[in-house]
Amino acid sequence: MRILYIGDGNPFSTSFHRLSALRRLGYTVDVRNPYEAFKTSLEHFIFGKIHYRTGFRFLQNKVNSWLSEILAGGENFDIIWVDSGELFGKKCLQNLKTVGIPVILYNVDDPTGKRDGNRFKSLLEALPLYDLVVVVRQESERECIKLGAARVLWVYRSYDEEAHRPYRNVEEIPAQFRSDVAFIGTWIRYEKRDEFLLKLIELGVPVSIWGTRWQNSPNWHKLKPHHRGDGLGGRDYVAAIQGAKVCIGMLSKGNRDLHTQRSLEVPFAGGLFCAERTSEHEEMYREGVEAVFWSDAVECARVCKELLANDSLRENIRLAGMERVRSLKVGNEDACRTILETVFQTT
CATH class of the missing domain: 3.40.50.2000 (Glycogen Phosphorylase B;)
Incomplete structure (x- = not known):
């Protein structure tokens, strides 16, 4: 054809x-x-x-x-x-x-x-x-x-079966893409992503940010120390996902999102998906088993801290998420x- x-x-x-x-x-x-x-x-x-x-x-x-x-x-x-x-x-x-x-x-x-x-x-x-x-x-x-x-x-x-395939050996992931809690995405006016991440930082969550246009945020001076680079593509994108202990996923409310590209790409690429609780996210993954969800920044901060403090729990959820997203055939x-x-x- x-x-x-x-x-x-x-x-x-x-x-x-x-x-x-x-x-x-x-x-x-x-x-x-x-x-x-x-x-x-x-x-x-x-x-x-x-x-x-x-x-x-x-x-x-x-x-x-x-x-x-x-x-x-x-x-x-x-x-x-x-x-x-x-x-x-x-x-x-x-x-x-x-x-x-x-x-x-x-x-x-x-x-x-x-x-x-x-x-x-x-x-x-x-x-x-x-x-x-x-x-x-x-x-x-x-x-x-x-x-x-x-x-x-x-x-x-x-997700893409080839572009987002995880590294076979995590030791191959460059040090500059390793982090505790990562958010990979763009600053969008009126979406309040900057306020959300700033709240996590104020609550003691070690956040790393990759993405463009963050300099436009009114909170840039506070977020700048946590900004690790602009938009990621190719194997760098996969490295930042797999190199993080927790990956935060955010929705675009203006676009009526109940899931995003990250909802599939993060688990497939070997990341632990931590996102807003929605009907579609709950259809995709069992909460606390294959992914973790939250309703606001306070709950997100609590969940992130619990995961960072428990290596075995974090690894079990990450592996279960990888298995689940492949079973969805998406x-x-x-x-x-x-x-x-x-x-x-x-x-």
């Missing part, structure tokens, strides 16, 4: 992991990256913001012409896989549908939510034209159906198989 994959080809992006999984499964994947093709417009100081806030409305003619050039190339594909889809409105999908093969949308954001304003306006207008829409939130599933999507599949987010290869099987059952 030959797949036309339209999405971000950045080696550190989650979409890159998905297309890599498709190739590992034996499919021929041709990648076309719209974010590279329209990089000048999308990253322009003024026009980039305008495009984002108008749902990329003023890019539609150019994007549609770009798609026409791809389709006119004379190459034969069996399926079109659109990752994110924010740049493609109704006319773009009508164009893609002229080829007469299934078109999939895979979106890990919250396209039907309110956090990002009109960012997904063009995508939402195009929803009814996709043969299958894949989302990672149950709310998104229901809302996409109401907006006219022909078929919607809800899936958990995924790797990228698993997800890709399910998606392709589903779309060909419905077309």
Whole structure:
């Protein structure tokens, strides 16, 4: 099978992991990256913001012409896989549908939510034209159906079987990625992640932070001594997870998260997952056995201290979490198989 994959080809992006999984499964994947093709417009100081806030409305003619050039190339594909889809409105999908093969949308954001304003306006207008829409939130599933999507599949987010594989020998993990309690993630305005981590620090939890934009936090002067570096990718990301005794996972409330990418990646990569208590986290893992949960910073601090003081308990939970996440079959290869099987059952 030959797949036309339209999405971000950045080696550190989650979409890159998905297309890599498709190739590992034996499919021929041709990648076309719209974010590279329209990089000048999308990253322009003024026009980039305008495009984002108008749902990329003023890019539609150019994007549609770009798609026409791809389709006119004379190459034969069996399926079109659109990752994110924010740049493609109704006319773009009508164009893609002229080829007469299934078109999939895979979106890990919250396209039907309110956090990002009109960012997904063009995508939402195009929803009814996709043969299958894949989302990672149950709310998104229901809302996409109401907006006219022909078929919607809800899936958990995924770890990647290759990119996130743990080190066989923990002694191989570089010293700079070892820590007691780690948080790997970006500072996000209004999410109060900085306040949460500062509270842990004030309660005596030895927190290490990796990620970008933390300098924008009003609490940066207090968090700076705990900041170990910017965003991590590749084996460094795995090393920081596996090299921590406890890994904190935070949700994006603006995105209506009940689980995140970290919810799967941390246990798979050999970390002990410590995250907010949600219905989906409780469906994934047995609390206190395969992962640990909390409702606020005070409870999180107490749980972290208990784990740091008990090596055997910590190791038992970590190993049980690794086993559990593999049993869930939520790797990228698993997800890709399910998606392709589903779309060909419905077309």
